[in-house]
Amino acid sequence: MSRALHEVASGSLFGVALNYQGLLQQHLASFHEAPYRQPPVKPVLFIKTPNTRNGHGQALTYPSAVERLQPGPALGVVIGKDASRVSVEQALEHVAGYTVVNEFSLPEDSYYRPAVKAKCRDGFCPMGPELVPASQVGNPDALGIRLWVNGELRQQNNTANCVRNVAQLIAEISEFMTLHAGDVLITGTPEGRVDVLPGDQVTVEIDGLGQLTTPIVAEQGLAP
Template sequence: MSRALHDVATGTLFGVALNYQGLLNQHLAAFNEPPYKQPPVKPVLFVKTPNTRNQHDHAVVYPQGIEHLQPGPALGVVIGKDASRVSVEDALDYVAGYTIVNEFSLPEDSYYRPAVKAKCRDGFCSFGPELVPTSQVANPQTLDIKLWVNGELRQSNSTANCVRSVAQLIAELSEFMTLHEGDLLITGTPEGRVDVLPGDRVEVEISGLGRLVNHIVAE
């Protein structure tokens, strides 16, 4: 099934930062300081470049010379048809299905300007194991999301705590750019990111979507 998913999700990988209420709350004080003096009012976007693509049960390389590598469990939304200026009410009609994403990153200095060097290393965006069609997901905003490292639960949250729903994200992004069939929207990682090391087995579980497994290996 993972091959079918990667045949469907062939487009751009769009990430959304700060889309969990708990994570946003942690940073509110910093956002109110110069130079910005307010929290972001629109989705904070970043792109995972094509070299980051990775799959279920594949290795993720721990780069030489870094101190921290952090997995990022997230709900992935695969766009099923081109979406331009769609309404919130119609947005989910443009979704082909859902999958699990583990959006690996080095620690970030600024959420206003997610760093390419931190987020776009080879293999830093794993997704799978399969595409679950929309007909099998009654509500994408009621899904439990969990991160396990070596069998130990390290993060637990719910898509109910997202700042913006899947439908809101699609509507807001399609206001200014067309989302194309095959694009993958990474809807955000919850607060409480953890560090992983070479030798670790990392699993992301989302209710109804299965488990995405990756192994961390030294460069």
């Protein structure tokens, strides 16, 4: 039995933008325009605030006045030991385990700097169904990841296609900030995001980590 996810993963939730090769390639051209004029050279982080926390099987309310909502299948890395300036070689020693994350978002107007308003709506970060200890996960950088909507496979990829692997992310982020035990790194969502609607049943599956299901519901008082 693994320890309860929400007991261990009680810290900050850090998202990594643009961490799949396919997604990065799609956006490379725009990065050479103003105001940035070059692609990001370091991991671009965003934060999922505590109001976004959500669990396996728990509903996500489709926000009113929002045109599109997109699930974000992602591997979650739960930090087990404070990490400050750790090397790539030692990075994985700081991992307690892994879990499935569905990093919901409104469509981005900028991948370079994800907006709080798009990422931090209430319930926008389901995690689960459980924390799988690192010792039970062979290689976190070679896990199949799939998104199902109402039983239909809509997105699939593999963490092997990440721009930075788990150890590189921990090393590069811990260069400029301490990652604390209990923090969660959301290691990126692959290209090909799809739209979902109230009434949809959304499931993210990762090899060896199980399935995380989120029913999308309409706001009370609104027709589905």
